[in-house]
Amino acid sequence: MxxxxxxxxxxxxxxxxxxxxxxxxxxxxxxxxxxxxxxxxxxxxxxxxxxxxxxxxxxxxxxxxxxxxxxxxxxxxxxxxxxxxxxxxxxxxxxxxxxxxxxxxxxxxxxxxxxxxxxxxxxxxxxxxxxxxxxxxxxxxxxxxxxxxxxxxxxxxxxNLRIILYVLYPLILFSLFLTMRFLAGKSIQPVDKITKMAKLISQKNLDKRIPLPQNNDEIKELAVSINDLLERLEAAMKREQQFTSDASHELRTPLSVLKGNFEVLIRKPREQEEYIAKVRYGLEEIDKLNSIIDQLLALARVQKDAWDIHEIDLESIALEVTESIQKSEGRKINFTNRSEEPLYVQSYEKSVFIILTNLIQNALKYSKDDTEVSVAIWKENSTGILEVKDKGIGIEKEAQSKIFNPFFRENSPELGKVQGSGLGLSIVKKLCDHLGISISLESEKGQGTSIRLIFPDKTGF
Known part of the structure; x- marks a missing residue:
């Protein structure tokens, strides 16, 4: 109808x-x-x-x-x-x-x-x-x-009573319809105002909000819900714009380097060794590009993946990731289960694999080859906890609140020697937010960094 x-x-x-x-x-x-x-x-x-x-x-x-x-x-x-x-x-x-x-x-x-x-x-x-x-x-x-x-x-x-009731009935119905129509029109006027205001809000003026009615009723709840939605949309739009800007900058830099190297090569004939050196440098830049693209794709998939939250064996996953990275990197990683019994948490295996892989690789990247990275899990009450700890270069206090932002890299001499895109920890943060995992960070410059994941209480499921 x-x-x-x-x-x-x-x-x-x-x-x-x-x-x-x-x-x-x-x-x-x-x-x-x-x-x-x-x-x-x-x-x-x-x-x-x-x-x-x-x-x-x-x-x-x-x-x-x-x-x-x-x-x-x-x-x-x-x-x-x-x-x-x-x-x-x-x-x-x-x-x-x-x-x-x-x-x-x-x-x-x-x-x-x-x-x-x-x-x-x-x-x-x-x-x-x-x-x-x-x-x-x-x-x-x-x-x-x-x-x-x-x-x-x-x-x-x-x-006579029947006749009166027969005559009154349609008259009453007609009067009721007119009255109900008038009252219905009055009752949806606040909704019409909200609708008209919402139509004026577009991508260009996401900062505008719908005025809240004075009465604390369902109409006000609707306006508050729409404003909350606009808040989330505005924040998402800003993140998207920032992400696009950062991504284009990160991709443009190695491409510019490649273009400059190749332009230098074709200006005049050069020795074979110089060609080989430039090509190797170009290959390194291509590897960097591939790494950035892989991280960008992983970050984009965070929003689209279907989440099947169920009980998983955290010890089994941690062992598998630790052994795999040890073989590929040739570095020693110490794993311990302080609870000395299987530890089960409510989460999603694939996401936990990505989180742990990024944390361990990040710890290895910013630690010396002769220092050990440790991974530990334990249980406090009904909460599972995972900790990745290194004795690397550490993070300045001013930068600790920003390291989970996309493309953020601390400006220090030590970091300049380490290649990276600044996306690993931002992927970790997004995955943890989706899974309801809390992250705590402890770091001291020159002493190392400890990142602790606190999984949701199993009793809440």
Missing amino acids: NLPYKIRLSIYLTGASALLVLIAFLVIYGVANWTVIRNIDKDLELETKIHQNQITLVDGKIRFLHKDEWEEAEHKEVQFHPIFIEIVDKEGIQLDKSPNLGSFHLGFRKDHSSSEKGYNQFFINQEIRQMQIALKHDGKTEGYLLVATSFEEAKNLLY
Whole structure:
């Protein structure tokens, strides 16, 4: 149904209200109908009790006492609530009657007797309400007393009530729809304002925010959520712009060096050794480019990989990574499990492989060949901890808060001798953020660096 939201909301609210109004009308009519019939039945019950005491047996036949009372005006007025009374035997044959019945007979129901509830039937082309009770003598039913009164006035009253309800119902529904439409339009005005403001925000003005309503309601929560989303988008955009700028700079530098070397080579003929030296230098720059591109691709995949968080054996992974790097680098790496038992954590194997590989390679890169790098794992309560420690050149305190930024490299003589792209630790940080792993860093210039990973508490899963 391609209708505006306020129209749909109006229809839904009107439909619900229509059902409630219909139920209310049915209850009103039901109560009115029950009240009218109940009042008539009470009148008939009263008349029945009065005339039941005026009946006797005469020569074995049921007769009224004081028959002259039927000459009273109340029994001759047919126009105003007439009461019809008739006595019949067990077979329904008339034995006596009130004068206003004339030559007519009331309807008889064989073996029916009730002094509390009457029934409707037609009499002389009109509807009447009638009550029938058994007349007993010595416990034996001798006949029946029939008492009736006109039901036309009550029927007309109920008919008029139905007509009024039939006419009112569509009018009420139409009025409800207009009211609901007006209220729905009013209620979504704050949403319309938020929508119009959101349409004005684009990539060029991500710093703009939606004004917050004064009331602390769902509309304000919506505005706060959209502003939070804009905050994240703005931060992501800035990171993307910074990443693109840094990446282009890092790639442009070795390309410029390669281009310069090749331009020098072709200016004039040179000795073979000089050609070989320049080509080797070019190959080194190409290797650097490949390393940067690999790291950039790894950093880009961090955002796209599917994460299957489950229980993994941290000791097994740490051993595998440590042994692999020892073989490829030819350096000694000391691994210990201080818990002296298998250590299981909630994480993702591939990501932990990348994290540990980057940390160990980084530790080896900034340590002397004769110094040892250590990897340790242990358990504190239900939390798994992994630590990579080296005795390398260390990090200045001013730079420690920046080393996880992409392409950041500390400006020091020692670092100038070590090749790197400044992406390894930023990849570690992004992966840890995705996995909920906390990172703590301790480093002292000239003494070494210790990076500790604190895995999420297993009880939280």
